[in-house]
Amino acid sequence: xxxxTQLGSHxxxxxxxxVLLRCNYxxxxxxxxxxxxxxxxxxxxxxxxxxxxxTLVKGINGFEAEFKxxxxxxxxxxxxxxxxDAAEYFCAVSGNDYKLSFGAGTTVTVRA
Amino acid sequence: GAGxxxxxxxxxxxxxxxxxxxxxxxxxxxxxxxxxxxxxQGLEFLIYFQGNSAPDKSGLPSDRFxxxxxxxxxxxxxxxxxxxxxxxxxxxxxxxxxSGWRFLDTQYFGPGTRLTVL
Numbered sequence: 001x002x003x004x005t006q007l008g009s010h011x012x013x014x015x016x017x018x019v020l021l022r023c024n025y026x027x028x029x030x031x032x033x034x035x036x037x038x039x040x041x042x043x044x045x046x047x048x049x050x051x052x053x054x055t056l057v058k059g060i061n062g063f064e065a066e067f068k069x070x071x072x073x074x075x076x077x078x079x080x081x082x083x084x085d086a087a088e089y090f091c092a093v094s095g096n097d098y099k100l101s102f103g104a105g106t107t108v109t110v111r112a
Numbered sequence: 113g114a115g116x117x118x119x120x121x122x123x124x125x126x127x128x129x130x131x132x133x134x135x136x137x138x139x140x141x142x143x144x145x146x147x148x149x150x151x152x153q154g155l156e157f158l159i160y161f162q163g164n165s166a167p168d169k170s171g172l173p174s175d176r177f178x179x180x181x182x183x184x185x186x187x188x189x190x191x192x193x194x195x196x197x198x199x200x201x202x203x204x205x206x207x208x209x210x211s212g213w214r215f216l217d218t219q220y221f222g223p224g225t226r227l228t229v230l
Contacts, residue, residue, distance in 0.1 A: 046219075099171070104154045
């Protein structure tokens, strides 16, 4: 079985500051990991995914995440926050099938 | 192009009533998924359709929940005799279904239907 835990349900950052969203996973098989973003009244949009090709994954909108097996982590970062980054972010994991297991989500607010 | 659409966007119903939630996947996508997001919970998988194969219903929480997909396109999730614990946002997603590794298919999500059971 696979699961993820997102640390922190709410993160507040200043515009231009580093965004760091934490995700730890548990998986009985090699995991495939995803970060999704959800803007208000919109569907989830894939930011990036880890498929074992490279441990540092770059996604859209300047986000990236690093897979660390030793720490069972897949934290999401962005060097400089923009007001448009305000949204809810979900980490997800799958094993060797299509069922995504999502974390509870982290809401990001960006202060001007 | 058009994304995944869901209707209604909001549904308020009384306990014991039946409800139907609709999902229109991206045209040409053969795989369709339903998820549920309850208050304070992460999204949980409900059901998966792939082409003409038998659906994977392993995530449905009870026999009050059912889903069908007509013509390989539109899907309807039906909840019978709704209970207050059914209140949640129901999300539909679709993917091309063409990847040899199904878990690598990117799932495209709709905006969801918020169901409130009074």
